[in-house]
Every structure is written in C-alpha cells, then in structure tokens.
Amino acid sequence: MKIKELTLFTQNLKAQINFYSKVLEFELINCDELSCSFKTGNSILKFVVQENSKPYHFAFNIPSNKENEALAWLKKKVQLLPFEENELVNFESWNAKALYFYDPDKNIVEFIARKNLSINSNSVFSSKSVLNISEIGLGSANIKETVGILNSIKPIKKYSGDFERFCALGDEEGLFILANPMLKKWFPTGDKIEMADFKINGDFNFEFKKGKFIELA
Secondary structure: OOEEEEEEEEHHHHHHHHHHHHHOOOEEEEOOOOHHHHHHHHEEEEEEEOOOOOOEEEEEEOOOOOHHHHHHHHHOOOEEEOOOOOOOOOOOOOOOEEEEEOOOOEEEEOOOOOOOOOOOOOOOHHHHHOOOOEEEEEEEOHHHHHHHHHHOOOOEEEEEEEEOEHHHHHHEEEEEEEEEEOOEEEEEOEEOOOOEEEEEEOOEEEEEEOOOEEEOO
C-alpha cells in the first residue's frame, strides 16, 4: 500500500515546522499560517492547525541496511524511546528493526528498517535516506468493523495481528495499524491510544474524522 500524502493535525504548527525542517531536516515544500508540508522520501507529510488535536503513532520506512546509522544519526537530534532498555527494537516476526522518538506534539514517530523489502543504500544516512511514510496508527474499539469499512473502500489484506486487540493491514510499503484502546496502548511508551483525525492520499483516499471514514474523490 502506497501512502502518497498523510495529513495530521496539530495545535503547535511553529514547533512542528521547526522540528521537521530543522531537527529532522526534511525539505519544507509548502507553508502558510495554517499548514505545512514536508517531502519525506516518496511521501508528503502535512500538518494542519486544529484545536484539540490528538497524538498519533506513525512510521517512516528507511533502507533495510541503515538501522544502525539511523540510530547514531537520531541520537544526535532527539531523545529515543527505548523498549526494555533497547533503543533499536528488533521485530523478529516482521523481520524488521525500529527506532522511536517523540515530536513536539508527543506523536510517536518511528523509523523502521524492513529487511524483507531488501532496499539497501550505500549513502551516508540522512533525512534524504527516508523512503516513505509506511504506517499510520488508527484507534478502533471495533477492529473487525473497521477492517470491513476499509475493505469496502478498497480491498486490503491483513499483514499481522487479529480482530480483537491489534491488526496491521496492508504490506511492508504501507500499513494501517489498527489498535483497540480498551485492550492496548501504543508501543513502546504505553501512551493512550486516541481516535485522532487524519487524512490519507495514495492507494487509499479518505479522511478519518471523529471516528468516521469519509471517502475523497
């Protein structure tokens, strides 16, 4: 599943502009008083001002062989969020390794190197190494129903998990991470899972607003 553009909402646009352009060094491609957009590999990450916005959990794919360089690069810029004292988290079942950190909105941001993609790089790691946005977390009290709604928009396969607590839909290029707030908290911090509004464009084109899916033309 390709995520061409992901729109998230923020109450702290200036802080997000500074973080993503100055700290993570993503290219700022559009900006005004109410929104900003960044080039993140083959995807665009957009922030739009919204009162009472809620935190997200989302991920970027990085080259399959660059997790250790990404670790060293990020440690100079952010405070990493470890799991069981490990800053680089190994997911054996997904054949992947991931790094986590907060942005100014306390969104959990993830860099993940998926070995099965076999996308290797010989370049020194930088923000330009990021391949694309690869995950967006979606809080759902009824995962089975949400899976049905997403499949009614466009057929999508289950990648991992179940229909009760946690389910990943899509593929290693792009995933919806469905999580039941009653049964789970966000990895690796244990943060509360919120039903946060977002908009997605790419293989799927819809707005998730106040728990409802609104298809986009």
